[in-house]
Amino acid sequence: MPRPADRLIQVAILVVLLGAWETATRTGLLDVFFFPAPSAIGLKIAEWVSDAGFLRHVSITLTETVLGYLIGTGLGIGLGIALGLSPRLATILDPFIKVLNSVPRVVLAPLFVLWFGLGLWSKVALAVTLVFFITFFNAYQGVREVNRAVLNNARILGAGRGQLLRHVYLPTAASWILSSLRTSVGFAVVGAIIGEYLGSSAGLGHLIAQAEGVFDATGVFAGIVVLSVFVLLLDRILDWTEKRLITWRPNQEAEATA
Amino acid sequence: MSVQTLARIGPTPQADPQVPAVRIDRLTMAFGRFTAVKDLSLQVADGEFLAIVGPTGCGKSTVLNAVAGLLTPAAGAVAIQGRPVRGIDRRIGYLFQQDALMPWKTALENVELGPVLRGDDRAGARARAQEWLAKVGLAGFEQRYPHQLSGGQKKRVQLAQALIYEPEVILMDEPFSALDIHTRHLMQTELLRLWQERRRAVVLITHDLEEAIALGDRVAVLSAGPSSRLVGTFDIPLQRPRNVAEIKLEPRFLDLYRQIWTCLKGEVEKSYAQTR
Numbered sequence: 001m002p003r004p005a006d007r008l009i010q011v012a013i014l015v016v017l018l019g020a021w022e023t024a025t026r027t028g029l030l031d032v033f034f035f036p037a038p039s040a041i042g043l044k045i046a047e048w049v050s051d052a053g054f055l056r057h058v059s060i061t062l063t064e065t066v067l068g069y070l071i072g073t074g075l076g077i078g079l080g081i082a083l084g085l086s087p088r089l090a091t092i093l094d095p096f097i098k099v100l101n102s103v104p105r106v107v108l109a110p111l112f113v114l115w116f117g118l119g120l121w122s123k124v125a126l127a128v129t130l131v132f133f134i135t136f137f138n139a140y141q142g143v144r145e146v147n148r149a150v151l152n153n154a155r156i157l158g159a160g161r162g163q164l165l166r167h168v169y170l171p172t173a174a175s176w177i178l179s180s181l182r183t184s185v186g187f188a189v190v191g192a193i194i195g196e197y198l199g200s201s202a203g204l205g206h207l208i209a210q211a212e213g214v215f216d217a218t219g220v221f222a223g224i225v226v227l228s229v230f231v232l233l234l235d236r237i238l239d240w241t242e243k244r245l246i247t248w249r250p251n252q253e254a255e256a257t258a
Numbered sequence: 259m260s261v262q263t264l265a266r267i268g269p270t271p272q273a274d275p276q277v278p279a280v281r282i283d284r285l286t287m288a289f290g291r292f293t294a295v296k297d298l299s300l301q302v303a304d305g306e307f308l309a310i311v312g313p314t315g316c317g318k319s320t321v322l323n324a325v326a327g328l329l330t331p332a333a334g335a336v337a338i339q340g341r342p343v344r345g346i347d348r349r350i351g352y353l354f355q356q357d358a359l360m361p362w363k364t365a366l367e368n369v370e371l372g373p374v375l376r377g378d379d380r381a382g383a384r385a386r387a388q389e390w391l392a393k394v395g396l397a398g399f400e401q402r403y404p405h406q407l408s409g410g411q412k413k414r415v416q417l418a419q420a421l422i423y424e425p426e427v428i429l430m431d432e433p434f435s436a437l438d439i440h441t442r443h444l445m446q447t448e449l450l451r452l453w454q455e456r457r458r459a460v461v462l463i464t465h466d467l468e469e470a471i472a473l474g475d476r477v478a479v480l481s482a483g484p485s486s487r488l489v490g491t492f493d494i495p496l497q498r499p500r501n502v503a504e505i506k507l508e509p510r511f512l513d514l515y516r517q518i519w520t521c522l523k524g525e526v527e528k529s530y531a532q533t534r
Binding site for chain 2: 147149150152153154155156157158159160163167168171174
């Protein structure tokens with residue numbers, strides 16, 4: 001945690017930056033067409049938030065993100081663990097996974113629109129393809145990182161296959177999986193937003209696309225700010241979950257006693 | 259006394275002195291073309307403490323892993339109490355050289371793991387784990403995670419973890435080699451104390467001849483690898499209970515040390531010449 005003095009400095013930096021930006025737009029140094037004043041962006045956000053329709057946009061993007069996130073991470077963790085446990089399966093599937101992972105996901109968006117329509121599911125599909133590989137590789141690596149001595153010890157103590165998974169493999173992979181779950185949130189949002197941006201009738205990405213369509217830079221900036229807050233909130237929730245799930249890590253202890 | 263009572267109090271297979279606790283019969287361990295151990299035959303009687311010494315890389319650990327059922331022999335057989343070892347054997351307890359505790363479990367959860375995995379009821383397993391932690395001098399450390407324990411304390415937890423389910427044979431793979439010398443002496447004495455409470459067959463692998471003599475009833479010397487074989491076995495007629503730190507000063511200990519070292523020395527030199 002930063003000290004109170006550091007907090008003050010952080011606030012000061014923010015005030016100076018925004019103040020300079022505001023002054024530059026007012027004195028005409030910055031063209032408000034390209035760089036709208038922070039106050040204008042703030043007003044725009046306030047205008048959006050007070051509008052009842054805004055909540056619908058947020059909830060749609062949130063739904064797409066959450067669905068894409070859950071499906072993508074679920075598939076990724078499941079398949080990652082399965083391949084981590086079976087080196088043979090991993091060897092066989094390796095080239096396919098490499099090729100699929102090398103496809104730039106954004107170019108899949110038009111395909112998804114064709115397959116799933118302009119609604120919710122084309123965005124979910126895009127988010128899934130982005131999230132899947134991150135959790136997949138992490139879960140796979142996590143399972144393979146298992147300590148041989150710990151594994152043999154558990155086997156000698158009497159663990160069967162399912163018990164090994166529960167008592168050894170999953171806890172080993174947990175920190176890998178959890179860190180990938182953190183990274184994945186951002187990607188799930190990106191998938192949902194890009195999907196919306198490329199073709200939709202609602203959502204935060206749709207708002208940004210609309211603002212861009214009428215050369216409304218204030219709207220685009222407002223959209224960016226709203227999205228950042230959106231991602232930060234999701235990240236906070238995960239942070240909280242992670243702290244409760246992994247209690248045994250050394251650094252956790254250091255934090256608790258500090 | 260009825261016939262049924264007699265049958266009940268009759269000898270159990272474990273108690274049969276004719277059947278060795280561990281019987282290693284013409285064991286060959288190989289990895290691809292590399293033969294680690296060739297034609298090794300050894301027996302450990304019930305309640306006997308056997309120490310196996312040999313130079314680095316002589317395949318001592320592969321022998322132990324064959325007894326545990328972690329590795330499959332290329333040829334030959336291993337039997338525990340007359341029954342052949344196929345796959346991981348439930349009758350053994352294993353003390354690893356490395357830190358083999360689950361870092362995500364507390365000391366108590368680590369110790370109770372064996373009984374829990376073997377299907378004992380949780381409450382009973384927990385109570386016994388508590389007893390065992392107290393037995394190894396770690397009462398009050400139940401809720402500590404391994405990273406919160408010292409090296410010696412972690413070894414104590416591992417000792418309790420391996421002994422709690424009363425295995426018939428205890429296997430140890432250089433269990434104390436990572437500890438500092440004082441902690442090692444303490445742990446060795448501790449081990450002997452626990453073992454004396456209920457004597458079972460022990461196979462200890464070590465490269466430390468002092469440890470082998472101080473702990474063992476018998477010391478087996480393996481030759482330098484590859485294709486390592488048995489060079490000889492030596493009885494250690496030192497009195498028990500032993501104090502590990504002090505026994506090393508006794509003249510009889512030194513005699514035995516000199517005698518076995520002459521046998522081991524040649525193998526160590528061969529092994530050193532190979533790796534140079």
